[in-house]
Amino acid sequence: MSALPDLRHPTAGVADTQHVYRSRTGTPVLVANRYEGHGKGKFFLPYDVTKDAWKAPQLRPVYHLDRIAQANPDQPVIWVEGEKCADVLTGLGYLASTSFGGSKALAKTDLSPLAGRTVIIWPDHDEPGQGYAAKLAEELVTLHRATPLILPITDALVRAHDSAGLIPNPIHRGWDVADAIAAGWGQGEIDALINSAACDLPDATGAYLTTEVQAAANDPHPPMYHKENPDLYTLPIHRDEPALIRNDSSAALVDGLELWNTPQGEPYVTLRAKGHFEHWPVGSSTFRNYLAYAHYKAEGKAPSNAALDDKRRMLEGVARFEGETYPVSSRIAAIGRTVYLDLGDTDWQAVAITSEGWQVVSHPPARFRRSPAMQSLPVPEQHENGIELLREFLNVESEDDFRMLVAWVLGCFHPKGPYPILILSGEQGSAKSTTAQTLRDLIDPASPSTRSTPNSEQDLVIAAMHNHVLSFDNLSTIRPMMADAFCRIATGGGFGTRKLHTDSDEVLFNATRPCLLNGIPDLAARPDLADRAIGIHLPVIPTGKRKTLGAFNRDFAKAKPYILGALLEAVSCALGRIDSVSLSEAPRMADFAKWVVAAEDALGWTQGAFLDSYAANRARSDQAAVEANPVALALLSLMDGRQHWSGTATELKQVLRDRFPALIEDSQSFPRSEARFGAALRRVQPVLRRQGVNIAFSREGKAGMRVIELSNR
Numbered sequence: 142m143s144a145l146p147d148l149r150h151p152t153a154g155v156a157d158t159q160h161v162y163r164s165r166t167g168t169p170v171l172v173a174n175r176y177e178g179h180g181k182g183k184f185f186l187p188y189d190v191t192k193d194a195w196k197a198p199q200l201r202p203v204y205h206l207d208r209i210a211q212a213n214p215d216q217p218v219i220w221v222e223g224e225k226c227a228d229v230l231t232g233l234g235y236l237a238s239t240s241f242g243g244s245k246a247l248a249k250t251d252l253s254p255l256a257g258r259t260v261i262i263w264p265d266h267d268e269p270g271q272g273y274a275a276k277l278a279e280e281l282v283t284l285h286r287a288t289p290l291i292l293p294i295t296d297a298l299v300r301a302h303d304s305a306g307l308i309p310n311p312i313h314r315g316w317d318v319a320d321a322i323a324a325g326w327g328q329g330e331i332d333a334l335i336n337s338a339a340c341d342l343p344d345a346t347g348a349y350l351t352t353e354v355q356a357a358a359n360d361p362h363p364p365m366y367h368k369e370n371p372d373l374y375t376l377p378i379h380r381d382e383p384a385l386i387r388n389d390s391s392a393a394l395v396d397g398l399e400l401w402n403t404p405q406g407e408p409y410v411t412l413r414a415k416g417h418f419e420h421w422p423v424g425s426s427t428f429r430n431y432l433a434y435a436h437y438k439a440e441g442k443a444p445s446n447a448a449l450d451d452k453r454r455m456l457e458g459v460a461r462f463e464g465e466t467y468p469v470s471s472r473i474a475a476i477g478r479t480v481y482l483d484l485g486d487t488d489w490q491a492v493a494i495t496s497e498g499w500q501v502v503s504h505p506p507a508r509f510r511r512s513p514a515m516q517s518l519p520v521p522e523q524h525e526n527g528i529e530l531l532r533e534f535l536n537v538e539s540e541d542d543f544r545m546l547v548a549w550v551l552g553c554f555h556p557k558g559p560y561p562i563l564i565l566s567g568e569q570g571s572a573k574s575t576t577a578q579t580l581r582d583l584i585d586p587a588s589p590s591t592r593s594t595p596n597s598e599q600d601l602v603i604a605a606m607h608n609h610v611l612s613f614d615n616l617s618t619i620r621p622m623m624a625d626a627f628c629r630i631a632t633g634g635g636f637g638t639r640k641l642h643t644d645s646d647e648v649l650f651n652a653t654r655p656c657l658l659n660g661i662p663d664l665a666a667r668p669d670l671a672d673r674a675i676g677i678h679l680p681v682i683p684t685g686k687r688k689t690l691g692a693f694n695r696d697f698a699k700a701k702p703y704i705l706g707a708l709l710e711a712v713s714c715a716l717g718r719i720d721s722v723s724l725s726e727a728p729r730m731a732d733f734a735k736w737v738v739a740a741e742d743a744l745g746w747t748q749g750a751f752l753d754s755y756a757a758n759r760a761r762s763d764q765a766a767v768e769a770n771p772v773a774l775a776l777l778s779l780m781d782g783r784q785h786w787s788g789t790a791t792e793l794k795q796v797l798r799d800r801f802p803a804l805i806e807d808s809q810s811f812p813r814s815e816a817r818f819g820a821a822l823r824r825v826q827p828v829l830r831r832q833g834v835n836i837a838f839s840r841e842g843k844a845g846m847r848v849i850e851l852s853n854r
Contacts, residue, residue, distance in 0.1 A: 834853060
């Protein structure tokens with residue numbers, strides 16, 4: 142913060158006490174001097190740090206503005222009369238403020254930093270104090286959409302929380318929080334006073350308080366789950382922590398809306414609705430409807446389309462050129478070492494997951510986008526055997542398959558990936574679609590839950606922009622182009638597509654997404670796709686064990702909160718142990734493997750159980766990839782009983798054509814051109830190497846003729 146200049150007043154001299162008002166960034170802008178002498182008792186004489194800085198029409202800042210600007214928006218502000226009261230509360234760790242000049246100067250104070258906040262008003266114990274509180278509450282509600290709560294400071298209320306007899310009975314006229322703290326009150330008494338009022342009293346809008354203050358006071362079962370201490374819970378009133386959502390000192394604010402843009406340049410708006418924050422693209426129909434409704438509430442009539450479009454274009458410009466840049470996420474996000482899961486409910490709640498546990502939060506700092514297809518997750522709950530509850534809803538043949546399905550869902554909680562592609566196969570009646578929906582419903586439920594085969598990369602990118610999990614149902618085959626796209630989106634790769642209604646603008650997408658595919662045949666015919674996949678073959682369900690879909694859904698809905706809670710505990714465990722995990726041999730998708738290994742303790746698996754299951758699954762996937770790939774199958778047949786073969790691509794194709802005509806008759810699966818044949822050989826290199834056959838490429842002779850060498854280990 143900037144150093145203060147010499148604050149000696151030219152006529153009054155040095156003040157007995159000085160209270161510095163600062164800007165959002167901490168720069169001193171105004172000082173309130175308290176003088177005790179001169180035969181006049183105590184009085185304030187303002188002294189401007191910057192000459193003429195606060196002359197009309199500019200408004201004066203609220204006290205501790207820099208602290209408010211840096212604080213989390215869901216942290217309540219305690220408003221008191223006078224800087225002395227605000228300072229003693231701040232000394233105890235509260236977020237407190239007041240206005241310069243007392244109750245008579247409220248109209249000259251800029252209250253906009255309190256917009257959308259919960260403000261607990263602690264008036265002095267006298268009629269002027271009550272009038273000041275009422276006037277402040279009215280202005281906060283009508284002009285700033287804040288949620289004020291006036292504490293009824295009465296003898297009875299104070300006495301109920303003064304068990305040690307620290308406060309005189311009755312309390313004197315003008316009694317305030319500074320008097321309470323001077324008498325010996327601490328955080329315990331102050332929290333109890335505020336919470337008891339929050340339980341019973343309506344706020345200044347006439348509606349009962351719906352903030353975390355009331356929830357903490359009323360809820361005997363706190364939502365925070367700590368592995369080490371399940372009963373641990375701290376009331377958030379007196380936490381003084383840095384802001385995680387935004388710093389309003391640099392935000393682009395128009396009509397109470399925060400305008401910003403994504404790293405890709407897409408303009409967004411954050412608005413407050415019914416006590417929570419929502420994030421929408423400025424060009425979305427939801428925000429257009431919001432603007433129309435706001436105009437109707439203000440003017441009593443609907444705006445014209447032209448006026449509405451002009452307003453939206455103006456806000457889009459502000460977001461693009463004045464707004465800050467923030468990442469926007471779909472369902473899963475990470476800030477530092479905390480992972481956030483968007484519950485998708487109407488209150489825009491999320492779960493914050495750290496290495497210490499998980500907690501449902503009302504105002505997550507991560508900015509989530511919502512799509513029309515998104516469905517809500519249940520509020521998670523704790524259960525000793527939550528993961529085992531999932532077993533009843535998965536149709537698998539072995540313990541290895543169950544572990545791999547749980548591991549895939551757990552991998553979906555990783556905020557960055559890469560993610561293995563889950564491929565479910567099986568004949569009719571094996572519950573492929575139901576299993577796919579069950580797994581997706583644990584992390585990213587949507588309606589519809591699955592989609593048909595994407596026809597192009599553009600279809601895949603559009604789906605990825607609005608979903609965390611991409612689920613495609615009843616695939617009969619995967620075209621080579623789409624197989625490449627699935628590989629890139631699961632392990633990381635950029636996509637570019639033309640923006641709608643334009644010829645030159647491009648929409649860029651560079652993110653990873655979990656993918657889930659199901660179909661009757663084995664879909665991982667291409668080795669590069671199989672190399673990134675978890676393949677599970679589902680058995681046919683016997684007639685006697687089938688459930689109606691209605692009964693299945695009812696049972697799953699009851700178990701889902703507990704299964705989700707167990708998964709969150711596993712994510713917390715992974716966050717705590719990930720840095721200490723070391724894999725002796727890093728398999729393909731090593732980041733995914735390390736993530737699941739770090740969570741084994743919370744899943745109740747023995748050390749190494751997952752890697753054993755993963756190795757067995759990969760061996761089956763390799764075998765399936767070889768059996769479904771004519772090039773790989775022909776090369777394995779050629780090298781059966783042979784140690785070495787060497788020649789050009791043309792010679793190798795001719796040998797395979799002569800010896801295995803049935804394998805290469807399909808030109809779609811067995812390439813004819815040398816370039817495509819060479820690419821096919823490189824794709825099957827990893828899977829054939831694991832089968833014991835090495836493929837090497839070299840050049841020989843002066844002409845540099847390319848030679849292919851095959852060898853058996």
